[in-house]
Amino acid sequence: MTAQVNTSHAEPKLQNSERVVIFDTTLRDGEQSPGASMTFEEKLQVAHLLDIMGVDIIEAGFPITSEGDFEAVSAIAKSLKRASVAGLARSAARDIDRCAEAVRKALRPRIHLFISTSPLHMKFKLQKEPHQVLELVTESVTRARNLVDDIEWSAEDGTRSEIDFLCRCVEAAIEAGATTINIPDTVGYAVPHEYRVLFETVRAKVPNSDKAVFSVHCHNDLGLAVANTLAGIEGGARQVECTINGMGERAGNAAMEEVVMALRVRRDHLAYHTNIDTTMLTRASKLVSAVSSFPVQYNKAIVGRNAFAHESGIHQDGMLKNAGTYEIMTPESVGVSKTSLVMGKHSGRHAFKEKLKELGYELGDNALEEAFVRFKDLADRKKIVYDEDLAALVDDEIAHAHDRIKLVALMVIAGTNSPQTAALTLDIDGEQRTHQATGNGPVDATFNAIHALVPHKAVLELFQVHAVTQGTDAQAEVSVRLAEGGKSVTAKGADPDTLVASARAYIASLNKLMVKRGKQRPEVMTV
Numbered sequence: 001m002t003a004q005v006n007t008s009h010a011e012p013k014l015q016n017s018e019r020v021v022i023f024d025t026t027l028r029d030g031e032q033s034p035g036a037s038m039t040f041e042e043k044l045q046v047a048h049l050l051d052i053m054g055v056d057i058i059e060a061g062f063p064i065t066s067e068g069d070f071e072a073v074s075a076i077a078k079s080l081k082r083a084s085v086a087g088l089a090r091s092a093a094r095d096i097d098r099c100a101e102a103v104r105k106a107l108r109p110r111i112h113l114f115i116s117t118s119p120l121h122m123k124f125k126l127q128k129e130p131h132q133v134l135e136l137v138t139e140s141v142t143r144a145r146n147l148v149d150d151i152e153w154s155a156e157d158g159t160r161s162e163i164d165f166l167c168r169c170v171e172a173a174i175e176a177g178a179t180t181i182n183i184p185d186t187v188g189y190a191v192p193h194e195y196r197v198l199f200e201t202v203r204a205k206v207p208n209s210d211k212a213v214f215s216v217h218c219h220n221d222l223g224l225a226v227a228n229t230l231a232g233i234e235g236g237a238r239q240v241e242c243t244i245n246g247m248g249e250r251a252g253n254a255a256m257e258e259v260v261m262a263l264r265v266r267r268d269h270l271a272y273h274t275n276i277d278t279t280m281l282t283r284a285s286k287l288v289s290a291v292s293s294f295p296v297q298y299n300k301a302i303v304g305r306n307a308f309a310h311e312s313g314i315h316q317d318g319m320l321k322n323a324g325t326y327e328i329m330t331p332e333s334v335g336v337s338k339t340s341l342v343m344g345k346h347s348g349r350h351a352f353k354e355k356l357k358e359l360g361y362e363l364g365d366n367a368l369e370e371a372f373v374r375f376k377d378l379a380d381r382k383k384i385v386y387d388e389d390l391a392a393l394v395d396d397e398i399a400h401a402h403d404r405i406k407l408v409a410l411m412v413i414a415g416t417n418s419p420q421t422a423a424l425t426l427d428i429d430g431e432q433r434t435h436q437a438t439g440n441g442p443v444d445a446t447f448n449a450i451h452a453l454v455p456h457k458a459v460l461e462l463f464q465v466h467a468v469t470q471g472t473d474a475q476a477e478v479s480v481r482l483a484e485g486g487k488s489v490t491a492k493g494a495d496p497d498t499l500v501a502s503a504r505a506y507i508a509s510l511n512k513l514m515v516k517r518g519k520q521r522p523e524v525m526t527v
């Protein structure tokens with residue numbers, strides 16, 4: 001095989017390329033990641049970004065699981081201008097009816113139904129015989145189709161199902177009115193060749209398969225989610241289910257940014273295209289990471305901090321001569337802008353708003369004003385304000401705008417004489433409360449003061465600090481994870497003062513925990 005050297009960054013020529021639709025499930029499967037949870041406002045913010053970046057279908061949640069999920073799906077359905085909005089439902093009447101009610105106001109509503117089809121799941125999880133599952137497929141799709149036109153049906157644990165039974169279920173779902181058929185690799189067990197053949201086989205065996213779009217949904221338990229997704233497309237799937245940053249149950253789902261860029265960079269081998277504006281991928285990654293408080297690993301493909309960094313002298317030399325030597329795509333093509341000196345304390349509101357726009361943020365008037373006040377404060381305290389500083393500040397503002405508990409003031413006495421002392425004032429549901437506490441170090445003292453003002457039984461599982469940029473005046477970004485009764489949440493806080501950032505992160509976690517407490521798991525139902 002001769003390697004084709006791409007010395008320019010021009011796109012390879014596109015021939016007979018077929019469209020693959022992108023179904024984003026960051027707000028449903030992604031939000032099921034242990035430790036991740038988003039508030040109502042955060043979900044709306046993510047949904048809007050997904051909509052403008054060109055996602056075709058946004059799975060906004062699982063409406064039966066909680067009032068909060070129902071409200072979020074309804075609000076997203078009402079407000080999006082372009083994408084289809086899907087809600088997830090099991091095969092039970094009340095799941096379906098609730099889901100239909102939530103997506104009803106969308107421009108293009110979709111109900112996404114699922115039921116397990118593997119022998120293991122049917123026997124142990126559903127405790128049903130295959131013929132009963134088959135009946136439920138027809139019943140549930142028929143009911144959903146009477147409420148909404150666009151029905152997707154998923155065979156949960158599809159890759160461990162018996163092929164003949166799977167085909168009968170797919171045929172029944174299409175017969176009853178499903179127009180999208182998803183065959184998930186629920187437990188991330190498949191290997192690429194096998195997954196491709198599965199699609200080829202089902203499409204060939206099911207007589208009415210030409211009446212539906214086939215869909216891939218891959219989990220990453222063996223690190224194969226993206227490879228399997230591409231193989232599924234080659235097997236005939238034309239819908240990809242994925243999440244930003246690969247968030248999702250356990251090891252996550254296929255990462256949208258990786259699938260989309262693989263299709264774009266290697267269109268010479270994979271003649272498929274999507275409608276995604278790839279220059280928004282980095283912004284989407286940052287927003288999802290900020291609101292879910294899930295850090296993106298440094299070496300993550302496409303959106304990791306090191307994805308376009310060149311450390312070795314040989315690589316740097318090659319890059320200077322021709323960027324194509326070590327870069328298969330440009331940083332600009334995924335929305336990475338070079339770190340730049342942005343603004344100082346004399347910059348005005350207009351320049352600030354324009355700069356945020358350039359970074360991909362559109363804030364409402366109140367949020368913009370609050371972010372501007374914080375920017376002025378930051379510019380007073382920090383000599384150089386970088387793009388990363390602004391992103392951390394605005395992400396922090398977005399993530400915490402609707403918090404019930406807010407930090408008002410913190411004063412810490414630290415040094416060689418212990419115990420250290422923290423005097424803290426919080427605004428809790430509009431009422432200011434102050435407490436002074438001591439501790440073994442300034443962070444401990446600060447956290448003790450928070451605990452005294454907001455008593456709780458949550459356990460601190462993670463406390464992590466990193467600098468947003470270089471220099472001793474860099475902003476600190478702190479992550480805090482709290483666990484309570486089997487539920488865990490992670491949240492971040494940013495500030496040039498590490499103790500203030502720590503307090504913000506702890507308070508943000510408590511706010512998220514309050515949201516999570518109101519969200520029950522659906523009771524176990526055998527459908």
Ligand code: KIV
Nearest residue numbers: 114154156157184186
């Ligand atoms: O992984 C899975 O099987 C799912 C279904 C609900 C589609 O997320």
Ligand code: ZN
Nearest residue numbers: 029184186217
């Ligand atoms: Zn899944």
